[in-house]
Amino acid sequence: MASQAVAAPRRKLRGTALLGTVPFFAYVTIFLVIPTLVVVIGAFAGDDGGVSFANVKALTNDYILDAFGRSIVLSAVSAVIGAIGGALLAYALVTSKAGGVLRRVVTSAAGVLAQFGGVTLAFAFLATIGLSGFVTVWLKDHLSIDLYANGVWLFELPGLILIYTYFQIPLMLIVFLPALDGIRPQWREACESLGATTWQYWTRVAGPLLAPAFLGSTLLLFANAFSAYATAAALVSQGSPIIPLQIRGALTSEVVLGQQNLGKAMALGMVIVVAVVMGLYSLLERRTAKWLG
Known part of the structure; x- marks a missing residue:
């Protein structure tokens, strides 16, 4: 009887906890699953x-493959630049005063700038x-420097890389800073005491430990x-x-007759690419969590 009396509140507590997840699963179902x-x-x-299978086969068309290729180049280059820049900025914050004004201001600004995109950007x-x-x-009038002497690059791939890097660096700062915070000062002191x-x-201790977090963040x-869509859509009109x-x-x-669902087929290709990337990210995050914990 006593065990039943104890189990009843536990079941009630478990049911209440599951009820609290209903909004989350409803959100995921409406905006992701459906x-x-x-x-x-x-x-x-x-x-x-x-x-x-006509729509999927149409993904082999040259103009679609070229678009996928440019998207991958844009994403890879902006990710690498953003990862390096964000990691250096994060390291500068870690070496500054813990809990200082500089760190609070920079991390707050990064949280805003990481979401700054679309028409506004x-x-x-x-x-x-x-x-x-x-x-x-100003550059053209005062220094005789023409930024567009070699073409209107801002509306092409180089311009998109520059603009995407603008919000990639603060995002890297946010996601990579906890990994740097997980590096214990005692580890460096131990290395120095052993003559390292x-x-x-950095190459034998901190680097290998931070590599999974860095690659996962990238x-x-x-x-x-x-x-990303809104920024490119606002910038590229043709x-x-x-x-x-x-x-x-x-x-x-x-659209071309008989390929009305071609857009959904291209979206499926994007879903597959992102799913593979996020799967690798999850594996790296799991490895990072082992020593951060």
Whole structure:
């Protein structure tokens, strides 16, 4: 009887805890599961309502492969630049005073700038270094430097890399800073007491420990850039150099007859790429958690 009396409150507590997860699972279902199912079903749906592989086969078209290639290059380059820049900035914060004003201000600013994108970010770059931006005009009038002497690069892949790096660096700072905080000062003191140099400490102790976190954060930045849409859509008004803009074109303009679901097939390709990247990120995060714990 006593055991039953104890088990009843436990079951009630477990039921209450599960009830608290209902909003989360409802959110995931509405905004992740259902859209993914729509993409998968639409990618293999024919015009007659039956199953068709025509949309998936169309992904081998040159213009779609080129868009995927440019998206991968854009994501990889901006992720590497953002990872290096963000890691150096994070290290500078770790070496500063713990809990100081500088750290609080920089981390707060990074949290804001990591989410700063879309039309606002595109307008900021246009107003700054656009064809008529104040920096562009000032450099040309005072220093005779023409930023666009070799072409309008801001609206092409180099410009997108520059703009994406703007929000990749603060994102790297946020996700990589906990890993640097996990490095114990005693480890470096132990290395120095054993006669190790700074280079040996970073290459044989801190470097191997931080490598999984660094690579995992870089993969997260890649996925972030690969799935970004609003900034490129606001900046690029003509053409579709990357795959998110190709999907926009397929969904909002006239499509080739018999390929109405081509946009969903391209979205399925993006889902697969992001799923692979996030799977690798999860594995690296699991390894990092072993020593952070």
